[in-house]
Amino acid sequence: MTDPQDRQCIDTLRFLSVDMVQQANSGHPGLPLGAAPTAYVLWTRYLKHHPSNPLWADRDRFVLSAGHGSALLYALLHVTGYDLSIEDIKRFRQWGSRAPGHPERGHTAGVEVTTGPLGQGFANAVGMAIAEAQLAARYNRDSHRVIDHRTWVIASDGDLMEGVASEAASLAGHLKLGKLICLYDNNLVTLSAGTDITFSEDRGKRFEAYGWQVMNVDDGNDVRAIDAALATASADTTRPSLILVRTHLGFGSPEQDSFKAHGSPLGAADVKKTKEALGWPVEPSFLVPAPALARFREALASGAAAERDWNERMAAYGEAFPELALELQRRLRDELPAGWDTDMPVFAADAKGMATRVAGGKVLNALAPRLPALAGGSADLDPSTHTAMKGQGDFNPPLAPNQDSEGSEGGGWSHAGRNIHFGVREHAMGAIVNGLAAHGGFISFGSTFLIFSDYMRPPIRLAALMGLHVIHVFTHDSLALGEDGPTHQPVEQLANLRAIPRLTLLRPADANETAVAWKIAIEARGRPVLLALTRQDVSTIDRGRYASAEGVRRGAYVLEDAGTAPPTLILMASGSEVGLILAAAERLSAEGVAVRCVSMPSWDLFEMQPQSYRDDVLPPQVTARLAVELGVCQGWDRYVGTRGGMLGVNRFGASAPAEVLLNKYGFNVDNVVARAKALLAS
Numbered sequence: 001m002t003d004p005q006d007r008q009c010i011d012t013l014r015f016l017s018v019d020m021v022q023q024a025n026s027g028h029p030g031l032p033l034g035a036a037p038t039a040y041v042l043w044t045r046y047l048k049h050h051p052s053n054p055l056w057a058d059r060d061r062f063v064l065s066a067g068h069g070s071a072l073l074y075a076l077l078h079v080t081g082y083d084l085s086i087e088d089i090k091r092f093r094q095w096g097s098r099a100p101g102h103p104e105r106g107h108t109a110g111v112e113v114t115t116g117p118l119g120q121g122f123a124n125a126v127g128m129a130i131a132e133a134q135l136a137a138r139y140n141r142d143s144h145r146v147i148d149h150r151t152w153v154i155a156s157d158g159d160l161m162e163g164v165a166s167e168a169a170s171l172a173g174h175l176k177l178g179k180l181i182c183l184y185d186n187n188l189v190t191l192s193a194g195t196d197i198t199f200s201e202d203r204g205k206r207f208e209a210y211g212w213q214v215m216n217v218d219d220g221n222d223v224r225a226i227d228a229a230l231a232t233a234s235a236d237t238t239r240p241s242l243i244l245v246r247t248h249l250g251f252g253s254p255e256q257d258s259f260k261a262h263g264s265p266l267g268a269a270d271v272k273k274t275k276e277a278l279g280w281p282v283e284p285s286f287l288v289p290a291p292a293l294a295r296f297r298e299a300l301a302s303g304a305a306a307e308r309d310w311n312e313r314m315a316a317y318g319e320a321f322p323e324l325a326l327e328l329q330r331r332l333r334d335e336l337p338a339g340w341d342t343d344m345p346v347f348a349a350d351a352k353g354m355a356t357r358v359a360g361g362k363v364l365n366a367l368a369p370r371l372p373a374l375a376g377g378s379a380d381l382d383p384s385t386h387t388a389m390k391g392q393g394d395f396n397p398p399l400a401p402n403q404d405s406e407g408s409e410g411g412g413w414s415h416a417g418r419n420i421h422f423g424v425r426e427h428a429m430g431a432i433v434n435g436l437a438a439h440g441g442f443i444s445f446g447s448t449f450l451i452f453s454d455y456m457r458p459p460i461r462l463a464a465l466m467g468l469h470v471i472h473v474f475t476h477d478s479l480a481l482g483e484d485g486p487t488h489q490p491v492e493q494l495a496n497l498r499a500i501p502r503l504t505l506l507r508p509a510d511a512n513e514t515a516v517a518w519k520i521a522i523e524a525r526g527r528p529v530l531l532a533l534t535r536q537d538v539s540t541i542d543r544g545r546y547a548s549a550e551g552v553r554r555g556a557y558v559l560e561d562a563g564t565a566p567p568t569l570i571l572m573a574s575g576s577e578v579g580l581i582l583a584a585a586e587r588l589s590a591e592g593v594a595v596r597c598v599s600m601p602s603w604d605l606f607e608m609q610p611q612s613y614r615d616d617v618l619p620p621q622v623t624a625r626l627a628v629e630l631g632v633c634q635g636w637d638r639y640v641g642t643r644g645g646m647l648g649v650n651r652f653g654a655s656a657p658a659e660v661l662l663n664k665y666g667f668n669v670d671n672v673v674a675r676a677k678a679l680l681a682s
Contacts, residue, residue, distance in 0.1 A: 127435020361386025
């Protein structure tokens, strides 16, 4: 028997959600009607949070991975005292509303991550749990537990169908993320039908095989059973937990257990019938009974007490471990330590040079000792991407007392290490590093080959949408990776990624541009940064002859004007092709052509510059322009203009040695010179 006040609180959540959807004439009433009891028990009995300070560092993190159920989250935020008024939720899904159609980080107080693309929130939560575990392992001491919180998820059938959730769940079980708890809204209905037509596996056994603790709640309206399951999950800190809560989509409505209740308003008549069926007043809409509000608003006092206790613990920790405390506080404030770039390498001019992936590895390892917040890894590719941080330890599952640490490189088997081994799970890696960044206290990075950015595009897009400071290190950035062939040779990827708003893409030309690109990536705030690096060696440009690599900060810069006359031809390129245009310019200059060479590592940084600077780099009166890049031509027309040309790759690659491919595709000095002369003659 449900306690009457519990029932009133649960129905308050249900009908705030239903009324939001009905007033907007848009939204998803089914999940809130079914999952309200689960959310109620979690938010009033287990979730450690402070509505008056949504960004308190040691709060629990809550992720509504089933973001289509956003009305339920907004109802929770409003009644527990977050800065989301009843007027805000009455404007659900309207222009400028603080209650948008799906939860948006940074838009609504209390929303940890942007969700809606299914599976992403679940994988973000794995990243948040990794963040808590790493911070706790690094900073907690026996008598001082200053990092101690959980990550909670409400996920749907659709979330668990998505491959990204499977990837992330597998890794979470392996890593023994015991403070990660997922409440699975097991209503057996998707958008278009029942799950019986697509999803018949035993989900519990699947998660058990991943290494999760699995529990079942047979009745999603049974508050005591939900409470007991949450208590059991909280007690086991050695395994993540999945609680399968058997709910009913659209509970109490005429469309209960039908896909019709998923994504459409119930309609005025059915709203009335649903309220009558559950004993709720038909009018007024958006009713919040005073006793229910009082119960929910207890979160304000309990949250303040929890934060006050944490502040006292932090003060005691600061006295006992002052250096660690300063380091932790700096990380939590997202501040860079003084002198963080002191050891940045400077690379001497070298005709042979090195691959920019190798240069990137040297820079990363110079930065890592001075940046404890820097953490990340690769999708099983760190020997190729050069993204292992030497001496910084591996983030591994903690050993049981009777195990030894043989086989773990750089730090033993614990959660304290900063190198994260994602395995061959690119999609999950992208979402997990988003979770690390969203948690706070981290400069997170992930790495793989540029071609596999295709597996990661959803989390890259979401990082940009959320304004997360995440770094993507993509190597093997062109046809020049050679014999692996067209399946591994990126052609359209640069254009695809440049199309994402608020993503800074940097394709450095040599080792020193790579060093500046890494500095830009570390300093960035409010946006993800992507580094596209070479597999092949590229010459280290002589900065005594050519302009400083600091020009990378402006996105594009003049490397050289050959001769004293104003330029009549502009050659521009990014990445490894910059060396090619310099060689071509040398020949053209010897023939009397006034050539300007422009390195363009970042279009979006260039577009941020004043028009006067852009015109200085690319004078409008110089219309003979040739762009050179080992990728599709799409987008370069904005820089070459109507009289310019583009040497690119508008077909797939082939399997052959790199030097053969470059010649076959015309990426050689002879062809660049010929193309340039043709432009001058036209």
